Amino acid sequence: MRVVAGAIFALCFAAALGCGGDGPSCGDVGNRAVEHIRAEIRDADDPAEKQAMESMLGPLKDDLVSSCEDDAWVREARECFVEAATLEAAGACAEKASPPDPS
Numbered sequence: 001m002r003v004v005a006g007a008i009f010a011l012c013f014a015a016a017l018g019c020g021g022d023g024p025s026c027g028d029v030g031n032r033a034v035e036h037i038r039a040e041i042r043d044a045d046d047p048a049e050k051q052a053m054e055s056m057l058g059p060l061k062d063d064l065v066s067s068c069e070d071d072a073w074v075r076e077a078r079e080c081f082v083e084a085a086t087l088e089a090a091g092a093c094a095e096k097a098s099p100p101d102p103s
Helices: 002-015 026-043 047-070 075-083 087-091
Strands: none
Touching: 026 047, 026 075, 026 087
């Protein structure tokens, strides 16, 4: 559960950062995040934990997609999320979601 909680935190953090351009859409990012979390849910032992995690999927996806769209995530970040093989790897994409430093 710690890995899941950490990865969910990283995804939420990325949602707070700055989808535009070609490449995967923000909807693709949200769908991929849900796929990763569902994989983690399947591995959870506690049925109550599984149910609680499942209930978070819709709001998490909606928030992630909205942030991606509102903050115009760069293509590199969207590609990173969609191509990530694991939830933990997707969480590592958060730093790419922020807009480039103008200096």
